[in-house]
Amino acid sequence: MCIRASRNGPARYYVGTVADGLFRSADGGETFDRLETRFAAGARTPAADTEPDRVTAVTISPHDSQVVYAGTEPSRVSRSRDGGDSWTRLEGLTDLPSASEWSFPPRPDTHHVRWLEVDPFDPDRLYVGIEAGAFAYTPDGGETWHERPPGARRDNHSLAAHPDREGRLYAAAGDGYAESDDGGETWRCPQNGLEHTYCWSVVPAPDDPDRVLVSSARGASTAHTASRAASYVYRREDQRAWERLDGRGLPTGEGVVRAVFATTGRPETVYAVTNRGLFVTRDFGDSWAAIDIDWPASLESQTPRGLVALS
Structure with a gap:
């Protein structure tokens, strides 16, 4: 979903x-x-x-x-x-050279578009994350396609473009984290401090493109399966090493599936949902509070698939 x-x-x-x-x-x-x-x-x-x-x-x-x-x-x-x-x-996406290699492990005979992101500075530039196989983009509304630029991840789960930094793009993928400063044409992969590299959700600080949160785990089973789950949240600031955000009010670790993030665009504010509930931070991860909503015990064995936040 x-x-x-x-x-x-x-x-x-x-x-x-x-x-x-x-x-x-x-x-x-x-x-x-x-x-x-x-x-x-x-x-x-x-x-x-x-x-x-x-x-x-x-x-x-x-x-x-x-x-x-x-x-x-x-x-x-x-x-x-x-x-x-x-x-x-x-047309043309599946005509890319690597298309024959695309494969989604739970259904290896197929693959899918996991994420779509429109560039906030160019309405014709669309970014596509394929699970699993490629990062691709079109600069001209689908007339032409490009794939697998240098440093790009292959197992893309979520993408984010920063609204105030032209060209800045973030990727959370099964094969790690990556970011770009030129609209996805080249990528760098800062991993220092990121102990769990199966990344799922990514959100940059709306007011600072050099601050970013990711949710991650060691692999797919510990990310998505509640009975085996062990997931974490990391933050990176000003090009420094990743910092794991444990003990901040957002459940992490054993029994917690990977978080899905959403933001309204308000500075410092991010929402997160896991199998343990819905949470919000107003200081970009320093502290989190549970949102008081009905959360049946049956949801603790489920895996959230999406989240939107509206102002």
Whole structure:
């Protein structure tokens, strides 16, 4: 499951599922309607008789809330310019040279788009994380594609572009953390102090591109499976070594699945969800507080898939 919400214009939510396609709410989440698309699970094109795609990633352009991108399994990207009413597939992604190597370990005969991120400075520049196989991007709205630039990670789980630093991009991946200063064309991989390198979620400080949080574990099973979980949160500041944030009010370690982060853009404020609840920090990780919501015991054996935070 994946979820995104518009920050500008109508209060719209988009939720992608692997079994039932793509849903949209136009009333702030009170009700949802399933979108009729050509790529969503269960919706076949008239001439197609193949297994339908699964919706695995969705994002909204920060330049125009009517422009929505959706990624699927197998790896394809489609774009809507009318808020999800109609869709056009961006061709060429699976024509990239490494596409034959892409494979998702739990389902090794396929792969999917795990993350989509629109560049905040260029509406035509779209970043794509493939699980597992490549980081790819298009600089021209899908006319051309580029992949695996120097230093880029292969097993990409989440990407983030900083709203105030043109070109700054962050990646949390199964093969580690990476960051770029030129819109993903080259990457560096600062790992000093990052003891758990299976990274899942990444969020930079909205007011400081040199401060970043990641959630991580030693591997997939300890990241995602509650019965075997042992996950942690790390912070990096001003190009220094990573610091593990234990004992700050956010549960970490044994029994805790990897956190999913979200931010409203407010300085210092980050939300995190794990199988232990929903938490917020207002000092970028120095201290965390649990948000008082109903959290049934049954959720402690579940693994959160997405989180959005609205101001």
